[in-house]
Amino acid sequence: QVQLQQSGPGLVKPSQTLSLTCVIYGDSVSSKSVAWNWIRQSPSRGLEWLGRTYYRSWWSNDYAESVKSRIIINADPSKNQFSLQLNSVTPEDTAVYYCARVSPAFDYWGQGTLVTVSS
Amino acid sequence: DIVMTQSPDSLAVSLGERATINCKSSQSLLYSSNNKDHLAWYQQKPGHPPKLLIDWASTRESGVPDRFSGSGSGTDFTLTISSLQAEDVAVYYCQQYYSTPYTFGQGTKLEIK
Numbered sequence: 072q073v074q075l076q077q078s079g080p081g082l083v084k085p086s087q088t089l090s091l092t093c094v095i096y097g098d099s100v101s102s103k104s105v106a107w108n109w110i111r112q113s114p115s116r117g118l119e120w121l122g123r124t125y126y127r128s129w130w131s132n133d134y135a136e137s138v139k140s141r142i143i144i145n146a147d148p149s150k151n152q153f154s155l156q157l158n159s160v161t162p163e164d165t166a167v168y169y170c171a172r173v174s175p176a177f178d179y180w181g182q183g184t185l186v187t188v189s190s
Numbered sequence: 191d192i193v194m195t196q197s198p199d200s201l202a203v204s205l206g207e208r209a210t211i212n213c214k215s216s217q218s219l220l221y222s223s224n225n226k227d228h229l230a231w232y233q234q235k236p237g238h239p240p241k242l243l244i245d246w247a248s249t250r251e252s253g254v255p256d257r258f259s260g261s262g263s264g265t266d267f268t269l270t271i272s273s274l275q276a277e278d279v280a281v282y283y284c285q286q287y288y289s290t291p292y293t294f295g296q297g298t299k300l301e302i303k
Binding site for chain 2: 108117118119120123133135136169171173175176177178180181182183
């Protein structure tokens with residue numbers, strides 16, 4: 072059974088960096104048949120896919136255009152986890168953030184982290 | 191980007207009655223290489239992440255009750271709950287995985303009448 076466990080701060084100041092980690096149990100971040108994603112949810116934007124990382128013969132990333140200039144998703148095979156970094160946050164980045172596996176739909180999700188951007 | 195539009199935004203149905211939620215995509219989700227529609231349905235209850243109910247437009251996930259069914263192809267899809275139970279009160283989303291960026295519908299809130 073796959074489980075995704077998220078961690079990270081719930082409060083980030085404007086202009087700073089939002090950082091979240093998702094630890095994977097029951098699967099491998101290096102699996103060649105799935106991808107590992109970050110999704111956020113807010114009342115104003117609904118469910119918004121932010122990006123993914125995946126391994127085939129090498130690591131690849133895809134990002135949503137709306138955050139492409141500010142986002143980094145990294146995988147750490149030694150810890151079987153992947154992370155989200157979102158730079159230069161504003162109050163509009165306030166949302167519940169989820170990590171999720173796609174295979175090919177989003178079949179496993181983390182528990183969600185409410186991140187509030189406020190001074 | 192592929193735009194997903196659900197209707198209605200909210201729906202009230204009596205227990206034991208049928209509930210129908212529609213989803214329309216701005217382009218076809220039928221992938222020619224596998225002849226499958228890249229469309230999923232999710233159920234979300236307050237305080238929880240979305241739960242995958244159906245993928246490939248009509249394939250129920252393991253453990254999902256058979257009162258849930260998905261149909262449609264191309265750009266028009268439907269989620270049907272054949273006999274509404276109290277535990278089905280939730281928000282339902284469709285989502286396309288035909289191409290990135292993956293996109294979701296705005297959600298349909300299902301309540302008991």
